[in-house]
Amino acid sequence: MRAARSSLPRTIAAHAVLLTYTLIALFPVFVVVVNAFKNRRAIFNEPLALPNAETFSMIGFETVTSQGNFLLYFQNSMIVTVASLICVLLFGAMAAFALSEYRFKGNTLMGLYLALGIMIPIRLGTVAILQMMVASGLVNTLTALILVYTAQGLPLAIFILSEFMRTVSDDLKNAGRIDGLSEYKIFFRLVLPLVRPALATVAVFTMIPIWNDLWFPLILAPGESTKTVTLGAQMFIGQFVTNWNAVLAALSLAIVPVLVLYLIFSRQLIRGITSGAVK
C-alpha cells in the first residue's frame, strides 16, 4: 500500500503540478527583477531574456536613488515595523500571560473582548482614528502608525500566545514562586524565554501586513518625511509611470527586504503553523 502511494507516475504527476504552480507563483517576481537590470530597449524587445553584457544597465536604480528618497522610506518602514513589533510582542505576551495564568473575575470576558479585533478589521474605524490623530497632532508622524499597528496586531498575538502559555508547566512557575521570584520575574525570566518559538511565529505574522500596508500610511502619514517604502514606491510609480527602468528598479527594491526576511524566517513560520499556532 505504501508503494501504491508513491508509485512513479504519481510522483511525476505530483511534481508536475507543484512545479507548474511554483512557476506561476514566481514568474512575476522573476520578470520584475530580471528587467530591472536591463536597458530600455531590451526591456521592450526581449522581456523574458536574462540581462547580458550588451543589455545590462543600472540606469533604473540610478534614477531611483537620485530622484526618490528611498533610503528615508526604508528607514521609516524599519522604524515603524520594528517599534510596532516590539510593542505587539511585549504587550501581547504580558496580556496573554495574565489571561492564561491567573483566574480572576471577567477573565473569559476580557479574552473575548481582546479577540474581537481578530474578526473586525481596524480599518472600519479609520474615520475616527484620523480625527483622533488630527486632534492630538499625531498626523504625519511615525508614532501614529506605530500606535495603529500595535492595536491591529495585538488581538491575534494575544490569542496565539495565550494558547502557548497554557502549555508552560505549572511546576516550573510554582518552583519560581517558592524561590521568591516576583510574578514579574516569573514572566520575564521563566515564561518569556520558553515561548520564544511562539513569539517568532507571531512576529512573522505581525510583520508582513505592517510592512506592506498602504491604507494607513496613505491616510495618516502621507507627508514626504514619514512615507513608508510601500507608499513611497506607490507614489514613485505614479510619477514615473513611463520610465520603466525606474519603475522596475523601485519594485525590485521594494521586493528585496521582505523576501530576505521571509527566507530567514520561513522555517519558523512553517513550524509555527504546523505546530498548531493558528489552528
Next chain:
Amino acid sequence: MAVDAEPVQRRARRWHIAVFLAPAVLVYTAIMIIPLFSTLFQSLFNTVGGQRTFVGLANFMVLFGDPRWAASFWNALWNNTWFFIIHMLVQNPIGVVLAAILSNPSLRLRGFYRTAIFIPTILSFVIVGFVWKLILSPLWGIAPNMLDAIGLRSLFAPWLGQEGAALTTLALVSVWQFVGIPMMLIYAALLSIPDEVIEAAEMDGLTGFSQFFKIQLPLILPTIGIISILTFVGNFNAFDLIYVSQGAQAGPNFSTDLLGTLLYRTFFGFQLQQGDINMGSTIATMMFLIILVGVSIYLFAIQTRLRRYQF
C-alpha cells in the same frame, strides 16, 4: 494579624494582573474599539459648516434612497460579493490540491515548493498590482506573446481595461497572491491527521482519491471553514489591490469598485466631489454590519455543525 494577611496578599496579586493587562487593553481600546464605535456613532450625524447635528438614520436613507448613492453602494456590494465568490471557487480548491500533494511525506523538495508558493503572499499590494498590470499590458506584450507562443493569441484582450473582465481579473490576481494561506493552513491540518487513521483506511482498501474525499476531506472541513471566514473578512475590507492597479476611481467606469474603495472615495472625496465624514461613517457602518453578519453566520450556523475530531 493572620486574618488580615490573606486579603492583603490577594490584593497584591491582583495588581500584577492589572499591570500585565494594562498596556494591551489601553492601546487596543483607545486605538481600535473607541474609534470603531465612534465611527459607527458618526453615521447618525450630519456636519454642515462645522456644525454637527443628529439626524438619526437619515444618512442610511440617503445611501439607499438617493439613486446615485444607492447605485454606487449596490454596485460595490455586488462587486465585492463576486470578488468573494471567485476567491471561494478558485483559491480554496487550489489550496486544497496543493496542500494534499505537499502532505505526502515521501515527496522530495517539499520545503522548496512550500516556500516558493508562499512568496506572493508576502509581497505588498503595490508590487503585486503593478507587476500584473505590466504583465497583462498590451503595450509590453508579455501575456500576448506568451499566448502567441502556444497559438492562443486571439484569446488575449486588455482584461484590466474592460468593464466586463477587470474585476474577475483582479480577483484572480488576488487569488494568485493569497493562495499560500489556505495551502499552509490545510497542509498543517493534513499533517495533524494521525497515521493510524490513514493506515486503517488503506487496510479497508481506500486509497488515492477516494481516500482523500472520504477520510482527509471531512477531517479538514473545520480548517476550510476558518479559511472561508478569514477570506470573507479580508475580501469585504479589501482596498489596496484595487487602489494600486485601478486607482481610487476603481475603473473602468467603477466596474472594480469594492466597498473599501467606495469608503475611501466617500471619506476623502475625489475630483469634484467633496469628502464627507458622515457618509463615510455610514458606509463603514454598513461594512461593519456585513462583516458582523458573515462572522455570526460562521460562528453560529457553520462552526457548531462542523464535527471536530480530537486525536
